[in-house]
Each structure stands twice: as structure tokens, then as C-alpha cells.
Amino acid sequence: MHPLPATFVEGFHDEAEVRRMEYRPFGNTGLAVSKVSLGCGTLSQLYGNLDEAEAIQAVQLAVRRGINYIDTAPFYGQGRSEEVLGRALKGIPRQAYYVATKVTRYERDIERMFDYSARKTRESIERSLQLLGVDCIDVVQIHDIEFAPNLDQVLQETLPTLEALRQEGKLRFIGVSAYPMEILREAITRAPGRFDTVLCYSRNTLFDQSLARDYLAFFLQQKLAVICASGHGMGLLTNAGPQPWHPAHEHTKAVCREAAEYCSRRGIELGKLAMYHFLQLPGPATFLSGMQTQRLVTINLEAHSQGLSTEEADVLAHLKESVFPKIVHPHWEGIEVEQYRAAMKASKCQYAGPVSHRPRPTDVTLSRTCSRLLETRVFRIAIIDVHQEPSPITQQPTPRSRKSRENSVTTDGTDVRHGRNLGDHTVALGEKSLFEQDLGDQFKIDASTQGVQKVNLRCGADSMRIELKTEEDFQGVMYTRGSYYKQTKPCFIRPERAARTLEMKFNLDQCQTVNNGEVYSNIVVVQHDPDIVTPGDAAFAVECDFRKPRGVTVSSEIQARDSPAASRITLTSPDPSVNSQTPNEHNSVHSDSGTVTFVPSRFRNGTMPEQRVRGTVETVEIPISVPVQQPHEEL
Known part of the structure; x- marks a missing residue:
């Protein structure tokens, strides 16, 4: 009492x-x-x-x-x-x-x-x-x-x-x-x-x-x-x-x-x-x-x-x-702030034209007027479901009423219900994938690795290092979960000048890296427009797994404690709130070395694959040789 x-x-x-x-x-x-x-x-x-x-x-x-x-x-x-x-x-x-x-x-x-x-x-x-x-x-x-x-x-x-x-x-x-x-x-x-x-x-x-x-x-x-x-x-x-x-x-x-x-x-x-x-x-x-x-x-x-x-x-x-x-994502920090800023930017009619200022194979243009755009509130980025498209989509747009709840945002004449033509690479969009969104609707924009040639993850003894390589000079930002609004290094990287290679390195106890039983994970967002998430942006779940020592040593810059970490990168979403419940549905690559590389399929061997893949990444690069040693006896 x-x-x-x-x-x-x-x-x-x-x-x-x-x-x-x-x-x-x-x-x-x-x-x-x-x-x-x-x-x-x-x-x-x-x-x-x-x-x-x-x-x-x-x-x-x-x-x-x-x-x-x-x-x-x-x-x-x-x-x-x-x-x-x-x-x-x-x-x-x-x-x-x-x-x-x-x-x-x-x-x-x-x-x-x-x-x-x-x-x-x-x-x-x-x-x-x-x-x-x-x-x-x-x-x-x-x-x-x-x-x-x-x-x-x-x-x-x-x-x-x-x-x-x-x-x-x-x-x-x-x-x-x-x-x-x-x-x-x-x-x-x-x-x-x-x-x-x-x-x-x-x-x-x-x-x-x-x-x-x-x-x-x-x-x-x-x-x-x-x-x-x-x-x-x-x-x-x-x-x-x-x-x-x-x-x-x-x-x-x-x-x-x-x-x-x-x-x-x-x-x-x-x-x-x-x-x-x-x-x-x-x-x-x-x-x-x-x-x-x-x-x-x-x-x-x-x-x-x-x-x-x-x-x-x-x-x-x-x-x-x-x-x-x-639970991999124990919080939703940054999501609401980014949605608010995106909606504020839209409400001021700054996006009545192309979605992005950077050149793209297909710029997305809003089909509504500025006054219609003022009703827009929330922007989300959806995940790409991984499956194969046997051939490019050739169907023509289907006329629809302005009263339709699906809304009409077109890309190079391709109806959003059928797909988006990315040059020689086709990414199919879902029934409800669009940029403009009405209040209360759960429509989303597909994410992709458009413009990304390679994402490389290295797991060190006490740090992660992520390297981004792009097709053209990158003028956007790269940041970890919840770091967009703070915009402080090492969790937020904005190049001083345009470049095709960008590197981020942070300690395993920084940038809200989650430690779940010696598995260290984070989300790294690649955002081409510094101010707003747009179609073509992507996010990657990066993971360093130290749970199973293999008794081997990785030399020099990627020393991973006494053994290399199992590494994984998974294509996810710039907006974690709409990520899939089953990350394995998305193409991921992993290795048992300290290094794993994410390579979009369209860049593999410099040529397009015969089948166009809806999704990304199918190649692992392990650029080091790992000498096998006898495991230490447990005392």
C-alpha cells in the first residue's frame, strides 16, 4: 500500500x-x-x-x-x-x-x-x-x-x-x-x-x-x-x-x-x-x-x-x-514525416509535371490538374513481386471514367493496369499502382532498381559498408531507416557532386541497426530525388549474420570478427510500412563470405536476359578467396 x-x-x-x-x-x-x-x-x-x-x-x-x-x-x-x-x-x-x-x-x-x-x-x-x-x-x-x-x-x-x-x-x-x-x-x-x-x-x-x-x-x-x-x-x-x-x-x-x-x-x-x-x-x-x-x-x-x-x-x-x-522493423520512424513532406510538396503543385527532375526512360506524368492534385495526401512505395514476364506488354490503354477510383496515370502510353515499359526492361504494375493517390485509398507505387547497376554490402567486424553504383551520375541521397529527416552522416549520404559510385559505412551500433541475436540488419534507401520518394527508387534490406562461425578468416578490410558473416541483401521498399510480410518473395542474394553484391538482371554480362524479369538481382559476386582454417576448440 x-x-x-x-x-x-x-x-x-x-x-x-x-x-x-x-x-x-x-x-x-x-x-x-x-x-x-x-x-x-x-x-x-x-x-x-x-x-x-x-x-x-x-x-x-x-x-x-x-x-x-x-x-x-x-x-x-x-x-x-x-x-x-x-x-x-x-x-x-x-x-x-x-x-x-x-x-x-x-x-x-x-x-x-x-x-x-x-x-x-x-x-x-x-x-x-x-x-x-x-x-x-x-x-x-x-x-x-x-x-x-x-x-x-x-x-x-x-x-x-x-x-x-x-x-x-x-x-x-x-x-x-x-x-x-x-x-x-x-x-x-x-x-x-x-x-x-x-x-x-x-x-x-x-x-x-x-x-x-x-x-x-x-x-x-x-x-x-x-x-x-x-x-x-x-x-x-x-x-x-x-x-x-x-x-x-x-x-x-x-x-x-x-x-x-x-x-x-x-x-x-x-x-x-x-x-x-x-x-x-x-x-x-x-x-x-x-x-x-x-x-x-x-x-x-x-x-x-x-x-x-x-x-x-x-x-x-x-x-x-x-x-x-x-519483427524486423520495430518502429516506423521517418515514415510519417516523409509522407507529410511529400504531400506538402504535392499540395503546392510542385509535381504537376514529371515526377522526377532526372532523365529517365519513362517519366511519369500526372493526368490530373493542379487543383485535383491538391486533394492528394499520402504517397507510398510498394514492393515488386518477383515473377517473370515472358514478353513485353503490348496492350493498349483502356479508356476509363474520370470517376474511376483506380485513377489514370500513364507512362509512355502504357496503361498502369498492364505495365510500365522501361526501354527493353518491363516491370509490370499491379491493379492499384499509381503516383496520385486519393484520401483513403491504398494505392501504391512500385519500387524498382531503375538506374542501379550494383549494390555491394561488406560486413566488417563492427561495421557495415554499402557501395552503390548507378547507370548515370547520381544526384540523390542514400540513407538508413529513420535517417531522412535528420540528414546526418554516416546514416545519410548526399554526394557533394554527381557521381556514379556512392559509399556508406556505419558501425553496427549506429543508424538504428537492429541486432537480433547477432544478426544485424538495416534498411538502406536509394532515393534519386533528394526531396521526395518517386517511382524508380528502391530500398534494400541489408543483413550481417554472425550466428554461425565457420572457422575461417577474411583478411584486410573485410575482417569479420574471427569468421566471415553470412551476408544478405533483399530488394524491399523505400516505405517500410508497405513492405511484404514475406521478404523471400523478393529476389535476394546472400553469401557465406563477408561480401555480397546485388546486380540487377539487365546488367548481367552487359546484356538483357531472354526473359524479362519482374524484380531484380540474380547474381552474387564474391571477389575474395577465403582460406579455410581449423575451428578453434571451445574452452
Whole structure:
């Protein structure tokens, strides 16, 4: 049993339940907050239809049972969350809770989604005060700073405005939030002592532990109140599953579905297991979770106060050991930012002409007008399914109505339903492959290795080296997963001048390289236009496998510990969120040496193969001789 907090109100609270709750220091603020806190993103339509009456009762039940920290934002339902929460708070004594909201992210419309200006920040605080029905907001956080045009505006305009509002008595403490944690570190480093709290989400889950591994110690050293949010991975780790908009990799979603089905067959809620795991991390001040129903409040509080049953603990152990290790892409960092920037660029009609500025065998031209393009929002890149086309496609375009949901984007007179003619090389596109995309549609653009002659991977003792060779001078960028928005070496390479060879080298503990039992993997994106993913771009899954020493030595620059690594490169997608659940469907090459080379089939021996291959890569080059030695005896 725990002592009663300063927020306890006799006659309102369930004292026995409050004493079961743990209360922790909230950084240097002097507050003590409940270990479990209430996230109100679910008090909107973000996670499906909302039963407002039930949601209000859930909020009041949560506070009555000891939760005293509540988080919301104007973006959640464009004010709906703050409005519903304000109605719920009318039935709760003001002393009983601390309320937090956010600024800078507001509308669903792409051009009005973010606003970091002083004027909008002031307007937002005034509106939040009104909707919440309070005189002062306890914590105001700058929302999703990774989307800002630059960090300077956040630190030189938004932050000083909040500091002025604090002096005016309209807020007490200032925080910052983002999904990529490196930008949080940068903001905190550049503005020492000016932030009181830091919120990171989906970084302490059953499939992503990067908060504890890479950043928690730094945040705590800065005396910040660490708010750990979304232990359910924004719905991934629940039996019901995520909403359609979830940006996670498709393979990640599939593994989480497998876990949910395993739990459902045993009458267990995956969300409770996720919540229990979420709460075990020492260090954060509070663990924020959405609870829009009284049932969810009960499940989450039981996970805190009662733990798991023997059966639930066994299921959790099984999932940790046998299911979640299958996940290759534990996060979706960078995906939403790149989609946002692409949509912003499109909304300003900068792509009403050719998709790319570089010469190509086939430029893709949008068939709609600029005003039509303003409705475009999301751009994704799909995977090439590997199969063979016996002959070039010769069918003519089929007329279609402008009302068709398939849309019409043509390439050199070839209808997108049938294929795209790449000179002597044909890549067939799917029924729903296009550049322009309507809201709500799941249409995608095929990726290819157009312009790529060779991708070479070398696995070193503690590093990976990737070399790109192209047909023509390369003027784009090459980067690893989640590195596009930061644009810092060694994870992001942009040549100073055009060249046909580009090399990237990074250590195995850099660039968000994933280590899964001595298998080190990453995604390397080859993007021809520095500003936007376009058709013809590609991404490669690169992997160095040190699990099975072979007792051989590789000399010189590709020394791979005491033995060479098994290496693999797989054609994937510039947008990991639409990658295949089965990477083996895509052509990959691998070797048991420290070197493996990806060569598109059209460059093999300098000639075209007789059959045109939809996909890429069928040749492995091993340019070294590997002397076989006797394996060392195990001591």
C-alpha cells in the first residue's frame, strides 16, 4: 500500500484503490504523479467511434481510482478530445488531477496540420483553457517537433511563447514530444533547463525497447519528467488490432496479429500483457495509456496492482520468446514525416509535371490538374513481386471514367493496369499502382532498381559498408531507416557532386541497426530525388549474420570478427510500412563470405536476359578467396 498523494480528495476518491497506486516524482516540478496515467487520444475518432457518455464515465472512474495525470491535445479529433475531457472534468474536483495538453499540431488538412508560430500558440492555449474548463494548464507540450520546418523555429519562437504564457499564469510547466527520440535529445541539448518534461511514445513496447536502451539515461540526467506513452504501440498490441492509418511496417502488423490471435484463442487480452510489460521499466515518471471505456480502465489498473495470472505470464513469456523476435522493423520512424513532406510538396503543385527532375526512360506524368492534385495526401512505395514476364506488354490503354477510383496515370502510353515499359526492361504494375493517390485509398507505387547497376554490402567486424553504383551520375541521397529527416552522416549520404559510385559505412551500433541475436540488419534507401520518394527508387534490406562461425578468416578490410558473416541483401521498399510480410518473395542474394553484391538482371554480362524479369538481382559476386582454417576448440 502507498501513501496518499497531494491530489487525494476525501469523499471523491476510492481510498483503497488510491493506496494501491504508486506515485512518482515528476522530474523537478515538485509534483507526484500516478505511475499509470490517462491518455486522451482515444477521446476522439482516432481509434474508431467514440461512446462519449462511456468515455466520460471512464475518465471519472480512472481519477477516482487514483490516476491523477491526464494528457490530451488539440489534434486529437481537432478539439474533440479536449471538449469531451472538459465535460468529464466538470465532475471531478480540480485538486484531484493534473492536466496536460499540447500545441503546434492541429488540423487533419495537410497544409494546416502544423503551426509553430507565436500567434497560433497563444490562440491554441486560450482555446484549450476554454475547452478544458480550467484557469491554468499544468503541462503544455510542443507536439511532434520532428514535423517542424526546422528546430530553430521550435526553440526560438514556440518555446519563448510558452515561457511568456507561463509568466502570465496560463500554464505551469513546459514539455516536448516526438516519435524520433534523437530529435528530442537535440532539442533538450540546445535548450538546456528550458523543458520540464519529455514525452516519447511506442518506444517501450513488446517489440521496441529503444527508450531504455538509448535515451532514458540521458533524459533522467537532464532532470526531466519522462512520460512514457503508448505501451500498446498505438493499438498494435491489442486483440482488436490497430486502426487502418497505423504507419507500422506490414510485417510488424502481421506479427502483432499473430500474437493477438494466440491470446484470443486462450481468452487473454494482449493489451493487458502489453500494459504489464510497459509498466516494468524503471525510470519514467508515468506511463500514459488510452482508456476510453471503464473496462479498459479496469484492465490497465489490474495490470498495475495485481500483475498477471500464471496463465497470462506463461503466454507473455511465449510471445516474448517465440513471436515478437520475428519483427524486423520495430518502429516506423521517418515514415510519417516523409509522407507529410511529400504531400506538402504535392499540395503546392510542385509535381504537376514529371515526377522526377532526372532523365529517365519513362517519366511519369500526372493526368490530373493542379487543383485535383491538391486533394492528394499520402504517397507510398510498394514492393515488386518477383515473377517473370515472358514478353513485353503490348496492350493498349483502356479508356476509363474520370470517376474511376483506380485513377489514370500513364507512362509512355502504357496503361498502369498492364505495365510500365522501361526501354527493353518491363516491370509490370499491379491493379492499384499509381503516383496520385486519393484520401483513403491504398494505392501504391512500385519500387524498382531503375538506374542501379550494383549494390555491394561488406560486413566488417563492427561495421557495415554499402557501395552503390548507378547507370548515370547520381544526384540523390542514400540513407538508413529513420535517417531522412535528420540528414546526418554516416546514416545519410548526399554526394557533394554527381557521381556514379556512392559509399556508406556505419558501425553496427549506429543508424538504428537492429541486432537480433547477432544478426544485424538495416534498411538502406536509394532515393534519386533528394526531396521526395518517386517511382524508380528502391530500398534494400541489408543483413550481417554472425550466428554461425565457420572457422575461417577474411583478411584486410573485410575482417569479420574471427569468421566471415553470412551476408544478405533483399530488394524491399523505400516505405517500410508497405513492405511484404514475406521478404523471400523478393529476389535476394546472400553469401557465406563477408561480401555480397546485388546486380540487377539487365546488367548481367552487359546484356538483357531472354526473359524479362519482374524484380531484380540474380547474381552474387564474391571477389575474395577465403582460406579455410581449423575451428578453434571451445574452452
